[in-house]
Amino acid sequence: MSNSLSERISQLGLSLPQPSQPIANYVNHVISHNQLFISGQIPLLDGKPTYMGRLGDTLDEHEGARAAELAALGLLAQLGNALDDDLSKLVRIVRLGVFVAASPDFQRQGVVANGASNLLVNVLGEKGRHARTAIGVSSLPSGVAVEIDAIFELQP
Template structure:
């Protein structure tokens, strides 16, 4: 039976976007044996960068969590494209990386990163549980607040 990622996202009241295309000299995804590495995804709305700014300055932790959720939707769009929308091929998420544009004194990285983590667990259940790194940085592409990347483990 086909386990559709698009249907799971719709059940959450969300829509899976079209996978974004690389903005520079890289590819969206690389498969190495049973691992799928997905390049960093930024929050997009109608294909445009969304939630610009830095946490601790112009954006609240709640807005950061929203940015992380949008970026994670992009991650799932890339995953869906790689798996032809068939989640039966997915073993689990091994690692999620969350990069947060933040002021030097911002300390609520976990709240921001939970925007992505919560979406992944809600969409994928136990397969969505993951190890995670959340890192504050000075700036991100296009001025967005958050960028996420991930390593997925696929079934042999």
């Protein structure tokens, strides 16, 4: 298996977006000791927010999972940028945080989060298996349905 993130993505018939830039007073990622923290990523198509609305209200689980997958592609773009496309520097994903904009009665945040989790495992193999939190919230930046962040462990 290739150590190039962009090659692995390409083998799946996907492409990485350009890493998004912060819209406020924060940075895309921080490396501290052997950990890489990547800021929240939202689903983008051609650099524009997509999958607007809330699960259980204007969007269904399938759309939510697709939104989570797009956000995960953004997360991988940030990872590739932080590691200079070299996955030999990566030990594993430690934790994935998935925030789902949802109606008060929506209870399937985990199904939506699987859109991101499945993509990460498909791209990274065992290094992509992770602990995860999936949380329902009333709204997210730009009105999108999903935002994800992650903590990665890096080689010493």
